[in-house]
Amino acid sequence: METFLVPPRWLFCRIETDEGTVGWGEPVVEGRAEVVRAAVDVLAEYLVGQDPLRIQDHWQVMTKGGFYRGGPVLSSAVAGVDQALWDIAGKTYGAPVHALLGGPVRDRVRVYAWVGGDEPDRLTEEVAAQVEAGFTAVKMNAAGRTSPISSPAETAAVVERVVAARAVLGPHRDVAVDFHGRFSPAGARRVLSELAPLHPLFVEEPLLPEHGHLLAGLVESSPVPIATGERLYGRAEFLPALAAGIAVAQPDLSHAGGISEVHRIASLADTYGAQLAPHCPLGPIALAASLQVAFCTPNFLIQEQSRGLHYNKDADLLSYVVDTEPFRFVDGHAVRTDLPGLGVTVDENAVRAADRTGHAWRNPVWRHDDGSFAEW
Numbered sequence: 078m079e080t081f082l083v084p085p086r087w088l089f090c091r092i093e094t095d096e097g098t099v100g101w102g103e104p105v106v107e108g109r110a111e112v113v114r115a116a117v118d119v120l121a122e123y124l125v126g127q128d129p130l131r132i133q134d135h136w137q138v139m140t141k142g143g144f145y146r147g148g149p150v151l152s153s154a155v156a157g158v159d160q161a162l163w164d165i166a167g168k169t170y171g172a173p174v175h176a177l178l179g180g181p182v183r184d185r186v187r188v189y190a191w192v193g194g195d196e197p198d199r200l201t202e203e204v205a206a207q208v209e210a211g212f213t214a215v216k217m218n219a220a221g222r223t224s225p226i227s228s229p230a231e232t233a234a235v236v237e238r239v240v241a242a243r244a245v246l247g248p249h250r251d252v253a254v255d256f257h258g259r260f261s262p263a264g265a266r267r268v269l270s271e272l273a274p275l276h277p278l279f280v281e282e283p284l285l286p287e288h289g290h291l292l293a294g295l296v297e298s299s300p301v302p303i304a305t306g307e308r309l310y311g312r313a314e315f316l317p318a319l320a321a322g323i324a325v326a327q328p329d330l331s332h333a334g335g336i337s338e339v340h341r342i343a344s345l346a347d348t349y350g351a352q353l354a355p356h357c358p359l360g361p362i363a364l365a366a367s368l369q370v371a372f373c374t375p376n377f378l379i380q381e382q383s384r385g386l387h388y389n390k391d392a393d394l395l396s397y398v399v400d401t402e403p404f405r406f407v408d409g410h411a412v413r414t415d416l417p418g419l420g421v422t423v424d425e426n427a428v429r430a431a432d433r434t435g436h437a438w439r440n441p442v443w444r445h446d447d448g449s450f451a452e453w
């Protein structure tokens with residue numbers, strides 16, 4: 078088992094079996110990649126010498142065998158290893174992962190494109206470019222650094238940008254709006270009511286994860302579908318959010334225990350009538366894992382992907398793959414392939430070369446005008 082710290086802010090894991098089968102995964106917490114790398118090294122102490130095809134058993138030992146459980150670092154380490162083990166299983170059985178999980182329920186997967194960044198100003202041109210590229214949905218941040226309870230001018234700026242996006246998109250395409258936990262609960266409620274007439278596909282992370290106990294009240298008061306989940310790390314953490322009535326569950330295949338656990342979260346969401354829209358601002362392996370789940374999940378809605386994402390400088394989705402075809406989006410959709418495993422061919426030379434440079438990506442730390450900490 079090896080790990081590779083590769084720009085822009087990712088960590089890849091490579092597992093080679095004694096029969097020469099290679100599986101790839103992406104165990105990472107953005108901004109804490111080196112910490113997850115150390116966690117993977119500890120998991121490797123147990124895994125090396127084991128049968129790689131006993132994924133369910135390894136998942137139990139990796140998540141529960143250390144007594145202390147959960148959290149972003151451990152769950153992301155397990156997630157990336159789990160992806161690599163599914164890749165090995167698919168290559169061993171000569172089947173795509175979605176076939177091993179019950180077979181496909183769709184032929185293509187709707188994906189959305191990012192627009193606007195953190196300080197959206199050139200929004201109209203960016204939305205037009207994505208429509209021109211064939212995308213049927215875009216996602217934007219509601220605001221950059223903002224007051225917890227926004228002023229009339231701040232609220233108006235949020236609404237104006239969504240109005241501008243909607244004007245380009247028309248009524249047959251979608252815009253989703255990411256609040257990124259930047260508003261207080263009261264601020265979120267105010268902005269949500271203003272956005273409702275613009276019919277967003279969903280509003281994402283209107284509350285911080287630690288305010289989950291307020292989610293039911295917010296859902297109750299909002300005509301806009303509520304999405305959350307990129308900072309929830311397993312099905313036990315999704316359960317209260319689903320019971321609160323969220324419309325869209327957004328587990329990250331590289332944070333929430335990998336393919337094994339996100340497959341289970343999807344089933345749990347289905348029992349609450351919620352749709353799955355996995356978070357994925359990451360690299361090609363995490364996206365390939367997400368697509369495998371999307372192909373076999375009945376209650377799947379839409380997939381995030383990182384091409385053109387403003388956080389990712391120096392390298393992007395296609396920098397580390399030999400075959401770009403699985404990531405060629407047609408009419409805003411990823412088309413199903415029957416390639417074995419995750420269906421991604423990693424450019425190992427590019428990965429090894431990138432790891433020699435590495436990266437030290439960190440989240441920006443934002444401050445309000447009075448010098449106090451601001452949510453990013």
Ligand SMILES: [Mg+2]
Binds near residue numbers: 257281282307
């Ligand atoms: Mg988000």
